[in-house]
Amino acid sequence: MPNIGPAELLVVLLVALVVFGPRKLPELGKSLGNGLREFRKSTQSFRDDLTLTPPAHAPVPAPAAQSVAASVAPVNPADVTAPRS
Structure with missing residues (x-):
């Protein structure tokens, strides 16, 4: 792909001036700049979401609480007595 030199850039700017006129050209440049800024x-932010390490300004999540079932010791069925009726 060829590089765009000063002569080609001048031709593009002159065509834009003829097509849009001198009043609309600054407005178009401003809206194009705002659109590029928002896109960036x-x-x-999408790139930050994809990273594995959280950014410096993000709070570190608290460790998950251990569930009750995981903290209870397993019961041996031989130790359990049948209920009396």
């Missing part, structure tokens, strides 16, 4: 922010 969203891709950066």
Whole structure:
């Protein structure tokens, strides 16, 4: 792919000036800049979500509490007596 030099850039700017006019061109540039900025922010946040390590500003999650079933010792069925009726 060829590089865009100053002559090609000048031709593109002149065509844009003729097509859009001198009043609309600054507005189009501003909206294009805002759109690129928003796109960059969203891709950066998406990239941060995909990383394995949390960013420095994110709180560290607390360790999960151990369930009651995991903390109870297993019962030997031979030790359990049948209920009296």
